[in-house]
Amino acid sequence: MTQMIKERALNHGTPLVDGEAATFVWLGEHAPDLIGDFTDWDNGKPAALTQAEPGVWTFRLVLPSDAYIEYVFYDQGSRVSDPNNTYLTYNGMGKYNHYFYMPAGNPTPLVRQPRNVPRGTLKKIELRSNFYFAGGRRAVHLYQPEDGDEVPLIVVYDGSDYLRRAKLTKVIDALIANGQITPVAMAFIDNGGSSRGLEYACSEATIMMIIQEILPLAQTELNLLDINQHPGAYGVLGASMGGLMALYTGLRLPHIFGKVISQSGAFSFGDYDTIVFDLVRWGDMRPIKIWMDVGIFDMPLLLAANRRMKPLLESRGYPVSYREYPAGHNYPAWRDDIWHGLVSLFVAQ
Helix, strand or coil, X not given: CHHHHHHHHHHHCCCEEECCEEEEEEECCCCCEEEEHHHCHHHCXXXXXXEEEXXXXXXXXXXXXXXXXXXXXXXXXXXXXXCCXXXXXXXXXXXXXXXXXXXXXXXXXXXXXXXXXXXCEEEEEEEECCCCCXXXXXXXXXXXXXXXXXXXXXXXXXXXXHHHCCCHHHHHHHHHHCCCECCCEEEEXXXXXXXXXXXXXXXXXXXXXXXXXXXXXXHHHCCECCCCCCCCCEEXXXXXXXXXXXXXXXXXXXXXXXXXXXXXXXXEECCXXXXXXHHHHHCCCCCCEEEXXXXXXXXXXXXXXXXXXXXXXXXXXXXXXXXXXXXXXXXXXXXXXXXXXXXXXXXXX
């Protein structure tokens, strides 16, 4: 049996997937620990491999049939690559994680549309302002769908990440071509790097930046619906702290951004709830529609905060759609799931 495990690991790669079980394998005299989405990375308790026979170590994990999982081996505080898994994905913090899908899970086919699918145009503009932007400048990518009519706008926080890592323009192109959503334009706003936490922690400076810089630019460069004639027609989306800022933006500017997509929204930090809880609990109900999604393998405190935010929104009468999926806190998971939110809020008429 262990010889079979070794041969499968060497010939077919790891982890070994059998039905609902994934078996991680390490070949060597000693085994490192294992961390990943399922351990809250190094914030939780690492998984210890057990010795099946000399030189063969394993750890078995039962997972949903459509799960997407990222992991690395971990030895004395250092990350160790899995030599039998060549699938790597950037984690956004200068390192790479191994990943795999369970049998019923796959990357969204929306990013692999045929070449004849109509594609929108993308234009990069660099804005300059010492008042609104850390460092005095900020890149904004503007997406215009092929459709020539006036369309709603979606403002995207962490814009470059959603462009490169979530491939959001490809997802949008495919959804429009499939007739699943109405054509939309997008403004992808880069974050401020080291100042990202300040900008996305329910920041009024970011709200002013949207009003004074981003909207005038988008209205000049893109063929948009007149928001004065179509109040609340625009959308805003983001992930993690960007998801927090997306909900905050909708609560503060509901007459503009009536559609909010929050992916893995970081609504709480430890025992501290951000002000969005108070705005929802005590503020006037805003005319916004909300989509929230979060992975069941996301950070435990963040998952718990999303599970508390959903019933609070519902208790105040907000139209909210909520989805949990079998993955963690990463852009491949957000890429694969975001189409649900887009179809929910921008369904083609």
